[in-house]
Amino acid sequence: MAAVLRLLLPCLLARVWLVPGTAQARPQTPAVQNETSQEVQAPEEEEEEPWLMASGHQLSEQTSNLGFSLLRKISMRHEGNVVFSPLGLSLAMAALMLGATGQTRAQLEGVLSQTGPGDLPALFRRLRQHLSRNQELGLTQGSLAFVQEDFDVKGPFLNLSKRYFDTECVTVNFHNASQARKLMNHYMNRETQGRIPTLFDEVNPDTKVILVDYVLLKGKWLTPFDPVFTKADTFHLNKYKTVKVPMMYSAGNFASTFDERLRCHVLQLPYRGNASMLVVLMEKMSDHLALEDYLSTDLVDTWLRNMRTRHMEVFFPKFKLDQKYEMHELLKQMRVTRIFSPWANLGELSAMARNLKVSQVLQRAVIEVDEKGTEAVAGTLSEIVAYSMPPIIKVNRPSLEEFWAIFERKKVKSDRADGSQEARKGRHRGR
Known part of the structure; x- marks a missing residue:
């Protein structure tokens, strides 16, 4: 089963292989399918704001395609289940932009959007405000900045972080690794409502700042699955291996379409708050590998335009995924390299920018689907460290x-x- 979740910007992207099982859609006669892809559609509003129609729409598409590109790269490096948040990573990169200048900032902007310098933080701010108004959907986003107690962060950086991302600044002592780790995990556990109790496993004593962005989704099905009908059923891992999983059941009117070119069925499962999950069922086992090469916002929009409503029986698995990835390695493959090197320019973050660089970008994402709906959360941390330049040796006499x-x-x-x-x-x- 492969899954893709998107909400205005991609909230979560997941490819699920082993745990949950499969979804089945039956118009009248049984038709067992074995691979799944899901997508949360952007909320449809009666009146869309101008920013969403112009550069905001472009930013949404860019972040969506960033998610699809990352899915392909992660799939090449990891076998089995995949779940991560492109929106969470985009927010983390936008937050770093506030402290970066020159080529360091330009590389971040190039991956995120082509809307032009200076537009991205404002767009993300409006995005956050826009999403917070959808009370039924239950999507929240927040930001934390953990700062070494004796480190001098520029006031404008803190003010802009608060303005655009509502960042909460917390003073810590990274030299006391155990205490710092405990304090930061306490904040993450609180902000993610217990979904990510331990984002931090280790603490580098040379750390000066850790920026954390988190996204929390609580989507409730428009028509919940009845737990009475949830039964253990067979899930096909491949042509030769099966497992038993809890399979949910519902019957009613659902929108769907069939992609003749990719040979897949696409089913829409609606949430409250004008959002939905798209479930893509491949006709043949292992064809999901080919599907990943074609995933794009244009393909998803085509599926949505071709949807037709009809009566169906739907079987869908309950599942939970919890994954963690080193996003800095993937970003380097996308030519975002300068911020991780000694040539990083973080002059808007601190006066000691010459000795600062981002050492790592880590993300942990959790998704759980049950009869009530979908709960998903992702936390992305960017670790900024101070490093010492080697001693200067000038050979101006015989060595x-x-x-x-x-x-x-x-x-x-x-x-x-x-x-x-x-x-x-x-x-x-x-x-």
Whole structure:
């Protein structure tokens, strides 16, 4: 089963292989399918704001396609279940932009959007405000900044972080690793309502700032599955292996379509709050690998336009996934490299920018689907560390190697001179 969740911007992206089982959609006669893809559609409003219709729409598409690109890269590196949040990663990169300048900032902007310098933080701010108004959907986003107690962060950076991302600043002592880890995990556990109790496993004592962005989704089905009908059923892992999983059941009117080119059924499961999950069922086992190569916002929009409503029986598995990824390695593959190098320019973050770089970007994502709906949360941390430049050595006088070179040159000349003397003596004896 493969899954893709999107809400205005991609909230969560998941490819599910082993645990949950499969979804089945039956118009009248049974038709067992084995691979699934899901997508949360953007809420449809009667009146869309101008920013959403223009650069906001472009930002949404860019972040969606970023998610699809990351899914392909993660799938190549990891077998089995995949779940992560493109929105969470985009928010983390936008937060880093506030402290970056020059090429460091330009690389971040290039991956996120082409709307132009200075637009992204404002767009994310409006996005957060827009999402918070959808009370039925239950989507929240927040930001934390853990700052070393004796580290000087520029006031404008903190003010902009508060303005655009409502960032809460917390002072910690990273030199006391155990205490710092406990404090940060306490905040994450609180903000994610217990879904991510331990985002931090280790603490680098050279850390100066850790920025954390989190996204929490609580989507309730428009028509919940009845737990009475949830039964253990067979899930096909591949052609040769099956497992038993809890399978939910519902019958009613559902929107769906069939993609002739990719040979897949697409089913829409609605949430409250004008959002929905798209479930993509491949006709043949393992064809999900080909589907991942074609996933894009244009493909999803085509599916949505072709939806038709009809009466169906739907079987869908209960499942839970919990994954963690090193996003900095994936970003480097997408040419975001400068911020992780000694050439990083974080001059808007602190006056000591020459000695700062991002050491890692980690994300943990959790998704759980049951009869009531979908709960998903993702936390993305960006660790900013101070590093020491190597001592400066200026060779402006003879070094040991130069002494050895001089010695060797003198030795060679001496050997040549000795050889010449022996040759002359030989010639003299020959006479």
